[in-house]
Amino acid sequence: MSATSIEATSSHLLDNPAWAALTGPHASFAERVGRAARYRQDVAPFYAVTDTGDPRAWADLATLVGPGGTASVRGVTEAPAGWEVLRTGHGVQLVDTRLRAEPDPEAVRLGPDDVPEILDLVARTQPGPYLPRTVEMGTYLGIRHSGRLIALAGERLHPPGWTEISAVCTDPAYRGRGLATRLVRAVAAGIKERGERPFLHARATNADAIRLYESLGFTLRRRTVFSLVRPTGAVALEETA
Structure with missing residues (x-):
């Protein structure tokens, strides 16, 4: 489209x-x-x-x-x-136009018991606001290494027929391994399974994130x-x- x-x-x-x-x-x-x-x-x-x-x-x-x-x-x-x-x-708003969504075998569903770890990772990586009950807004997935949460992504705003992918972040020690890409695809798989369409927001100054999302199949909709x-x-x- x-x-x-x-x-x-x-x-x-x-x-x-x-x-x-x-x-x-x-x-x-x-x-x-x-x-x-x-x-x-x-x-x-x-x-x-x-x-x-x-x-x-x-x-x-x-x-x-x-x-x-x-x-x-x-x-x-x-x-x-x-x-x-x-x-x-x-900021910029991007929508899925050709994203290949797929589940990830290492991605685990996160819930209220994981909030302290989530808040710690968010505080260290600054992907955007995340509060104690944000995890209830939708499905949040994480990847762990030796039991430690090292990457995260999930669902935030939910207009009818659409779901925003948000809180995409990776521990600095584990960047460059494609974890964010895997989690975006996995979260998108759940969204599309419900018959909805993914979208997301990024800071206008975060050129690296925008390039990543466009490479995955998101298209800039508006600033x-x-x-x-x-x-x-x-x-x-x-x-x-």
Whole structure:
């Protein structure tokens, strides 16, 4: 499928995947106020609104965030009245167009008992945010060496019909052995078995990761931006009245 047809058929979901997930397959993880929603705070740090151009959505988000709180929101570079942008990061979204997915005989399913090891590996490799209950968002697979977790990948955002592959990381001492590739293919195999389609995000500055994903059969769908925002006080409170 070409990038043009991907855009035409899925923009309503993948342009706002956190909202689609929180109001769909991941509704059990959601905390919602009207037109704003977020994952429970021990699951994932993502917030979403129905439309970043809708003042009513920002008013609902201010209620959800609360005084002094912050929210990580997709697609915002300039905050509306009553909000400020604290920092911004740029990324890319890629979708599977020709990925060869296959199970891996060494990949093991990870669960709550593995969370301390997962958090340790994530802290050392920095693939992106991972919280104590992130493991519940989908299937997470790992590869062990002498009983030690050395590589990880799993499922995160889950809009209807799509599943994001995330937390792809390898212990620095074991890089260059193709472990990340094997785990991406294995996680994708489970996604495709359900009749869904894999997608993922990467930092725009992480050229090595982007090249790897493109070599595996992912296609750049769009560039995106994530911003950490905070209500500034009086104006935001007026909007929530």
